[in-house]
Amino acid sequence: MSETSRERFQSTLCRARKIAVLTGAGVSAESGIPTFRGAGGLWRRYEATSLASPEAWRRDPGLVWEFYNHRRERALGCAPNPGHHALAQLEARWREAGRAFTLITQNIDGLHEKAGSRSPVRLHGSLWQVRCLSCGSVTENRDVPITPAFAGSGSPDPEAPARRFTAAELPRCGCGGVLRPHVVWFGEALQESDLAAAAAGVEGCDLLLVVGTSAVVYPAAGFVPMAKRHGALIAEVNVEPSAISGLCDVVFTGGSGAILPSLLDVTPA
Ligand SMILES: [Zn+2]
Structure with a gap:
């Protein structure tokens, strides 16, 4: 990264009254969270996109839960990396100084929260929340396996024996309704409240x-x-130039875990 980009970024950062950060899969990938995208991204013979959908749920909710049970199990074994920690520490310094800081994430794994981020806007929901299809209530749920029936299931191996889960084996709400992952699936709308919080x-x-x-x-x-409309500095940290690099004022190329700790080591001025 060039010294001038870094200086430009840090001089804006230290004076910033209001900071917004948007994070995505790249941050989690550095912690070992599978992205289920691209080569080798399959779970069994399925693309993640074909399991994280209302159609897949209608076809076979047990299979969808088996996939999410596996993702929860994987996420449980992953720890926040230095990039997560650097963002949480920046947030703490900014809040302490009475300045505004909003973390918006597309990740559902909870690693930002684990690192100490206080109230990230989770655009795509959370692996650790479930929603009742009958009463609509959303609750925290950290059970792994999600129900005893799912213990030992969820191997991503395409040769893994397929078993079909019955309706009685699915996780249930206290009201008796079936619980689904509180995540936004392909083809589903984002929560209005999250969109509003992110925009704010x-x-x-x-x-x-x-x-x-x-x-x-x-x-x-x-x-x-x-x-940009209000004159903000736009900065990007990605492992390779992306589709938005051209729109950014400063671009830092590399892993967020390597770049963020020193880049964000700034106190409010
Ligand atoms: Zn319910």
Whole structure:
């Protein structure tokens, strides 16, 4: 990274009254969270996109839960990396100084929270929340396996013996309704309240930092022009140049775990 980009970024950062950060899969990948994308990204013979969908759920909710049970098991064994910690520490310094800081994440694994981030806007929901299909209530749930029936299931191996889970084996709400993962699936709308919280964090910010995502998908794609409108500095940290690099004022190429700790080692001025 060039010294001038770094200086430009840090001089804006230390004076920023309002910071917005958008994070994506790249941040989690450095902690060992599988992205289920691209080569080798299959779970059994399925693309993640074909399991994280309302159609898949209608076809076979047990299979979808088996996939999410596996993801929860994997996430449980993963720890936040230095990038997560650097963001949480930046947030703490900014809040302590009475300044605004909003972390918006596309990740569902809970690693930002584990690192100490206080109230990230989770655009895609959480692996650790479930939603009742009957009464609609959303609750924290850290059970692994999700129900005893799922113990030992979920191997991503395509040769793993397929077993079909019955309706009686699915996780249930106290009201008797079936619970589903409280995550946003392909083809589903994001929660209005999350969209509003994200927009409120980005609107009028002095600095928008995009980390580990190309931010080309709605609604993230809208954040860059939204921040630019008010003159924010737009910064990107990604392992390789992305579709939004051209829109950014400063671009840092590399892993967020390697770059963020020193880049964000700034106190409010
Ligand atoms: Zn219920």
